[in-house]
Amino acid sequence: MTLLKVEDIKVYFPIRGGLFHTVVDHVRAVDGVSFELQKGETYGLVGESGSGKSTTGKAIVKLHQVTAGTITFQGKDLTYLSRGEMKPFRKDIQMIFQDPYSSLNPKKRVLDIIAEPIRNFERVSVTEERKIVQQYLERVGLNPDSIYKYPHEFSGGQRQRIGIARSLTLKPKLIIADEPVSALDVSVQAQVLNFLQDLQKEFQLTYLFVGHDLGVIRHMCDRIGVMYRGRLVEEGTSQDIYKNPQHIYTKRLMAAVPDLSPDARGQKIGLRKQVAEEYKQLYSTFFDENGRAYDLKPISATHKVALP
Amino acid sequence: MELNVNTEKHGQPIQITPSGRQLIWQQMKKDRLAMGSFILLVSILLFVYSAAFVMDAEEVARINLRALHQPPSLEHWLGTDYGGRDVFGQLIIGTRNSFTISFCITLLTALIGLTTGLVAGYFGGVTDHVVMRIIDFIISLPTTMFIIVLVTIIPEFTIWSFILVMTLFYWTGKARLIRSKVLAERELDYVQASQTLGTPHWKIMFFQIFPNVSSIIIVNFILNLAGNIGLESALTYLGFGLPESTPSLGTLISYARNPDVLEHKWWVWLPASVMILVMMLSINFVGQAIKRATDARQRR
């Protein structure tokens, strides 16, 4: 069952200039991206910084206004809904932010932070609200007694768990996780990732997982879309992307993954050089004259590549 | 960083980190000048407000032709003015009026400045642009002259019209300051998080962003309070401040526009001048100390 369908969305930011601050050009942050999310799966958007992956995620929750294209959630077109009309869907689509330090209001107690969505959507008594908050705190592995603490009293990993608890309280169907572990210590990353997977099973969540760490993406995602300069260059199952990359950019991305075994290291360096060479040579066949990637073309049932 | 003592075994959560208010208070206590100013200011205000409460304002305002321009004596601690009125009594009532009215002006400008600053900074774009151009314009007007003209042409001039006229011109500085802080604050993820949680704009502005800019608002409020006491008395000195029926410190000083009073009857204008100086200095010292304390807290 298709939960979310994104069709050819574009997010352009105006560049103003000249004497009267008129719009002289646009930054094409997202430039025609389409993908579908099936219920219960984890879809990964991967790419280097500035590739438009975060912008795509934020456009779905309407933190950025879409310039063109449609976003359909459970068959409902969300693209041009007003703030008020969007409100009921806020419950179903939630977001986990990248930076656990700035995504929690430093002046608010944990109780107020986690209860914020409840207060927006439900009418519950103060005691009940506290009970719900404590229950979610416990679920994310924090001491339920810490509801009166402030964010600065927690570590980065704990803060991210608070952020996750906050996004869970409305029992959403889709969670957009915008690089949820990239600001955390490596030792904590695995913890949080496994925990996100546990939650997925427990609450039947669908994830749109935005990231740049290929190891993390591989660990988490069923299907992956590779973004480059605001466009998808390749899409497929984890297997497709990691074992059989077709687009020259994907290949280069994969070659950049560091290998931990010392034996393979020399081989890896050679491979990387080879791919870089190939990239230079084949650049014009994979990108059009403006350096823009072509539209995706299916090469198997699950695998699509941007080819001319 | 605060020590994070394990609170679990106590069962009850214990707050280990002192709140912002406590921290500022701790810093203040270390600053002897600010603490002294604070105590001085509070005692002056307590004395003035209770004395003015007990005092008979009409008695103070009554003209006594047998006691014109008397130097300080046991009967009149600070002498009398050209109408034979007790200067000390006028000083008390004037201080109370000056402070109360300056407080009202500061409060009103703070409310307007806060709201416009929040709205302009939060929404940005065209809203911000329009608001900022208005503020730039008002700031570059010859404010004193505009106020004087308005005071002259407003029929039935009252305390409230004075407060409103002052507010009209002095909300801009606050709005600009708050707007610049909010502009930085709204880039933080917690604002976006609130938006995805379905929190309405006004709630985000007043309940999410506001607590994070409150310390600069407090400091600005205090410094403005001092400034407004000066502004109010200066305008009253010129004869375009409070209406006659409401004597302020500026009223007493305005008698010094007569060179004879300035040169020979210092007891009429000097005490009020000293009072303004003392109040403005001590309010400023307190404000500066709080500013240093909040800056220090932000640095950590």
Added chain:
Amino acid sequence: MWKFIVRRLLMMIPQLFILSVLVFMMAKAMPGDALGGREIDPRANPDVIEAQREKMGLNDPWHEQYIRWVSNVSKGDWGVSYTHKVQVTDVIEDRIWNTVNLALLTLIFTYLIAIPLGLISGRYSDSWIDKVITGYTYIGFATPMFIFAIIMLFVFGFSLDLFPTGGSVNPTVEEGTFAYVLSKINHMILPAFSTAIVSTTVIIQYLRNEVIDNKMKDFVRTAKAKGVPETNIYTHHVLRNSFLPIAAFLGYEITGLVGGAVIIETIFNYPGIGQLFLSSVHARDFSVVTAVVMMTGFATLLGTLLSDIILSIVDPRIRID
């Protein structure tokens, strides 16, 4: 950068328009003919008054009156002064140079005090002398100028009798002589100094921070390493770097001085524009009031324009706005 300057200049057009509309509205709210200063005898019978008003065009639609006023003003016709019985421009011309001279002297004092104190305070930061100067800036910042001016007048004008206590020149000296110039300056010293000593504190604080910031920069260290004497580093390198930002205060300073002129000139009984303004308000000579407000409004707009442009040259970040 030229783009910013052009855009900033273009902004003057709506600003001037709004200023003129505001002044016009205030003038219309004043009794009588505040724009032309022509007399209407309030004791005449209502029909006569009405006929006069009709003839003067005071009953025309407001936009016609506005356009007429603006075109008159652009031709230099500000109407007639009711108390002085002459053209408003003549009244203002008599006074304006006093105010300009006083402002110039105040600016000279302001920078004469600010530059050495700011440099010393920044160079020897955290020494006792810096603490004294910083203490002075704190007090100066908190002191209302008018009270300080009154006390200065009381001490140096009346008690010590060192300076004149009113007027702009000694009426007994002959115009055009050197003694005349000296007398003029003598009358300006006390008001200019009283203003400068309070308003300069902002610049001292700014300069101090600027010097402390610059101290750590590479070019100062390089100069030191090359053996440039310490004093030279500060006077040549640091001051030069801080010069434009200080100059940018000039425009805002002008705006402040114009506002302060009303108070300072009243206290020192100095016949400038500010005093003219206040006495005209008292005398209900509204044509003069209107003209003075419009002109000073224009002057302060120019002052901010000047500062904005200097600042945009110094600090490119401002131009983005």
